[in-house]
Amino acid sequence: MTHSLIETSKQVDYIFSLLPEILLVFGLIVALLLSVSKRYQAFAAPVSAGALFVGLLHQFVLYAGDPELYSQSLFSASFVVDQSTVLFKGVILLCSFCIVLASDYFLLDRRLEGKTEFLFFILAATLGSCVLVSARDLILFFVSIETLALSTIAMIALSKTSSTSLEAGIKYLINGAVGSAFLLFGLALLYGLTGGQTRFDDIGLFISETSKSGEISYSLLALSMVLIAVPLGFKLALFPFHLWAADVYDGAFTPATAFLATASKVAGIAAFFNLSTYFFATVNFGESKIIALPLWAGLFALMAIASMIFGNLLGVRQFFRPEGSLKRVLAYSSIAQIGYIMAGLLIFDQETILQALVYLAAYTIVNLAAFICLLKIESWLLERGVEEAQLFSLKNLRGLAKDLPFTSGTLAICLASLAGVLPSILIAKFFLLSGVSGYVLSQFPSVAELLVVGSQPRFLSILPSGLALGLALAMVFSSVAAVYFYFLPIRMLYVDQSERSAPWAQRVLAIKPEYFAPIMGTMLLLLTIFLGFHPVIFLG
Numbered sequence: 001m002t003h004s005l006i007e008t009s010k011q012v013d014y015i016f017s018l019l020p021e022i023l024l025v026f027g028l029i030v031a032l033l034l035s036v037s038k039r040y041q042a043f044a045a046p047v048s049a050g051a052l053f054v055g056l057l058h059q060f061v062l063y064a065g066d067p068e069l070y071s072q073s074l075f076s077a078s079f080v081v082d083q084s085t086v087l088f089k090g091v092i093l094l095c096s097f098c099i100v101l102a103s104d105y106f107l108l109d110r111r112l113e114g115k116t117e118f119l120f121f122i123l124a125a126t127l128g129s130c131v132l133v134s135a136r137d138l139i140l141f142f143v144s145i146e147t148l149a150l151s152t153i154a155m156i157a158l159s160k161t162s163s164t165s166l167e168a169g170i171k172y173l174i175n176g177a178v179g180s181a182f183l184l185f186g187l188a189l190l191y192g193l194t195g196g197q198t199r200f201d202d203i204g205l206f207i208s209e210t211s212k213s214g215e216i217s218y219s220l221l222a223l224s225m226v227l228i229a230v231p232l233g234f235k236l237a238l239f240p241f242h243l244w245a246a247d248v249y250d251g252a253f254t255p256a257t258a259f260l261a262t263a264s265k266v267a268g269i270a271a272f273f274n275l276s277t278y279f280f281a282t283v284n285f286g287e288s289k290i291i292a293l294p295l296w297a298g299l300f301a302l303m304a305i306a307s308m309i310f311g312n313l314l315g316v317r318q319f320f321r322p323e324g325s326l327k328r329v330l331a332y333s334s335i336a337q338i339g340y341i342m343a344g345l346l347i348f349d350q351e352t353i354l355q356a357l358v359y360l361a362a363y364t365i366v367n368l369a370a371f372i373c374l375l376k377i378e379s380w381l382l383e384r385g386v387e388e389a390q391l392f393s394l395k396n397l398r399g400l401a402k403d404l405p406f407t408s409g410t411l412a413i414c415l416a417s418l419a420g421v422l423p424s425i426l427i428a429k430f431f432l433l434s435g436v437s438g439y440v441l442s443q444f445p446s447v448a449e450l451l452v453v454g455s456q457p458r459f460l461s462i463l464p465s466g467l468a469l470g471l472a473l474a475m476v477f478s479s480v481a482a483v484y485f486y487f488l489p490i491r492m493l494y495v496d497q498s499e500r501s502a503p504w505a506q507r508v509l510a511i512k513p514e515y516f517a518p519i520m521g522t523m524l525l526l527l528t529i530f531l532g533f534h535p536v537i538f539l540g
Contacts, residue, residue: 007124008108008310012100012198016074016075017072017074017081017536018074018079019054019055019058019130020055020058020059020089020093021127021130023051023052023054023055023058024051024055024124024127024130024432025124025127026121026490027048027050027051027052028049028119028120028123028127030044030047031044031047031048031116031119031120031123031520032116032120032201034047034116034256035116035117035120040048041115041116042280044115044116044119045100045115045119045178047219048119048123048195049097049100049101049121050318051123051423052083052093052096052097052126052328053097054101055089055093056090056094056097057442058094059080059086059090059093060090063084064066065085067103067330070086070173071083073136073139075121075140077201078135078136078137078162078198078199079134079135079136079137079139079140079197080136080164081132081134081313084270084273084408085133085270087106087357087361088133088266088267088269088270089133089134091263091266091360091361091364091365092126092129092130092133092216092263092266092267092364093130094265094368095258095259095262095266095364095493096122096123096125096126096259096263097367098368099122099255099258099259099262099263099368099371100119100122102255102258102372103118103255103375104374105121109133114297116490117154117158118155118158118253118255121152121154121155121158122151122255122256122259124147124151125147125148125151125152125155125259125263125264126263126268127145127147128144128145128147128148128149128151129143129144129233129264129266129267130147131143131147131262132144132145132267132269132270132271133146133267133270133393135274135358136199136200136202136274136278137198137199138187138190138191138198138199138200139198141187141271142183142184142187144178145180145183145231145235147293148264148267149176149179149180151261152172152260152264153172153173153253153254154169155253155255155258155259156168156172156248156252156253156257157170157252158249158253158256158262159253162253164250164251164255165251165252167205167247167251168182168247168248168249168250168251169243169250169252171247171248171250171251172244172252172338174232174242175234175244178234179230179231179234179235179241180231181411182227182230183227183228183230184229185227186223186224186227186228186230186231186493187224187386188227188229188285189220189223189224189227190224190228191318191506193207193216193217193224194206194220196226200274200275200278201278203278204278204403205509207221210259210359222295223294225295226299226378228275229299229300230294232268232271232275233300233303234274235264235267235268235271236265236268236269236272236343237307237331237334237335237338238303238304238306238307238335238337239303239306239307239310239311239335239339240303240306240340241303242307242310242311242335245331245334246314246328246330246331246332248260248331249327249328249330249331249334250325250327250331251391253379254374255349255369255375255415257371258368258371258372258374258375261330261331261334261367261368261371262297262364262368262371263363263364265334265338266360266364269338269341269345269360271347272300272342272345276296276297276345276348279328286449288470292317297346298347298467300342301342301343301346301457301467301468301470301471302341302467303339303342304340304342304343304346304474305339305467305470305471305472305474306336306339306340307336307339307342308336308339308340308474308475308478308511309335309347309474309477309478310335311332311333311334311335311337311339311478312332312336312478312482312485313335314332315329315332315333315485316335316485317486318332318394318485319394319485321409321490323390324393324394325391325394326374326392326393326394326397327374327392327393328381328392329485330367330370330371330401330490331378331432331484333418333486334367336478337363337367337418338480339478340429340475341356341359341360341363342360343356343432343433343471343472343474343475344356344359344435344436346471347435347436347468348441349435349439351431351435352431352435352438352439353434355431355435356428356432357375358428358433359428359429360433361426362417362425362428363425365424366414366417366418366422366467367414367418368475369410370411370415370418371409373407373410373414374392374411375398376404376407377391377396377404377411378391378392380404380407381405383398393445394457394489394492396503397489397493397495398492399492399493400492400493401493401494404536408493408494411493412489412490412493412494414484415487415490415537416486416487416490418482418486419482419483420425420479420482429475429479431473433475433476436471436472436475437472439468440468440469446518450511466486487501
């Protein structure tokens with residue numbers, strides 16, 4: 001009897017740990033079944049939003065509790081639930097929940113077909129993201145990242161009547177297929193080098209033991225790391241794998257763009273974090289002092305430096321082009337912002353990593369609020385006969401604050417936050433820069449003696465000091481350039497004169513349905529402000 005109760009208790013714990021994934025599977029099955037009946041299609045959005053909300057609430061309950069009580073290793077340690085996975089999943093579920101609510105409003109406004117199909121694909125992409133966060137096995141890792149990619153492709157190309165949407169879907173499909181080929185080749189090479197190991201911890205242990213004795217080929221291991229770094233760079237839109245981002249962001253179905261810019265980025269950061277933590281950090285080639293983590297970190301450091309520089313410069317360039325688009329501005333913004341986050345993660349210092357995670361959460365929420373405002377602006381412009389190809393043209397922002405005061409105000413606050421004005425991102429960026437600068441200074445012996453925690457140095461010598469200095473300088477100078485192209489749209493909203501001739505009656509009628517976007521955006525912004533002042537509560 002006692003043994004039976006213990007087994008039952010374990011099964012309940014397993015189900016409770018898998019509750020978000022179970023709810024997502026339930027939600028996408030229901031959405032698929034409801035799509036065949038026009039009579040019950042209206043219930044698809046509430047069911048999907050309910051599944052996401054309960055999953056989000058579940059992650060909040062777990063994060064508020066003791067990590068030792070809810071930490072689980074399921075399916076022979078191939079699927080892990082711990083404090084970091086709960087954090088990542090919580091942000092992903094929050095993004096998907098808000099996108100489902102906003103897209104329901106948006107789709108009804110535009111009367112587009114394929115509403116339930118969109119709900120199915122976003123739930124499937126969220127499921128892939130959540131599994132990717134917890135995956136600690138090569139097979140599960142690859143399957144989850146492909147689930148995320150294929151569902152995202154379907155969302156991007158969902159608008160059948162839009163040629164730009166279909167073009168964006170094809171571009172993302174081709175780039176994703178190439179990235180998947182690189183990833184599969186790299187994982188297969190790693191699988192062969194480690195004697196058929198698939199679990200992350202087994203791979204880390206095998207490489208750690210064999211690298212000390214020189215039994216494993218460093219060149220082949222380095223090749224596998226490069227092959228795995230390519231698809232991660234594509235997923236995060238890091239330079240030089242960023243070329244797809246602007247075209248896909250601009251042409252994609254707008255709710256799909258919001259998911260791609262928020263939840264998908266969080267899943268990619270989680271994948272990088274897990275790969276770095278579990279096995280690349282354990283490689284040590286004996287007395288030669290050739291370790292694999294500096295190569296892994298060095299690759300991403302170069303990409304992060306280039307992303308911060310080129311992301312901001314290309315964003316500024318949009319304002320000097322006749323076809324400049326706000327979606328493209330946010331695409332280049334995401335390239336630069338991911339560079340900032342990577343700079344903090346690449347130092348491999350606990351305090352700096354925590355600040356990078358705070359920055360990731362704050363940026364994701366602010367970016368989500370900005371895209372919700374774009375949904376309202378897009379719907380409002382469509383009602384006034386603006387061509388679909390010109391919906392996100394920067395020219396349409398001129399004087400928009402007079403017609404959509406609430407949405408414009410929320411969007412302006414979002415852009416100012418991305419520039420680093422609000423405490424949420426400003427404080428996190430300050431601590432990120434201090435962590436990177438501290439690492440640079442730690443390379444000097446006279447300063448390194450001061451940066452000691454207990455009997456151990458605070459910083460490990462992983463990145464070459466030149467790359468770390470490059471990260472710090474890129475963060476400073478690119479942040480200055482970013483202020484320019486984040487505040488130019490704000491000037492357009494409030495200072496420039498509108499080219500539209502909208503009578504006052506239209507403005508009055510536009511106010512009532514406009515409340516949805518600014519209310520949701522304001523709630524998200526308040527969350528980021530709280531996050532900036534209380535990062536300790538957020539990080540536990």
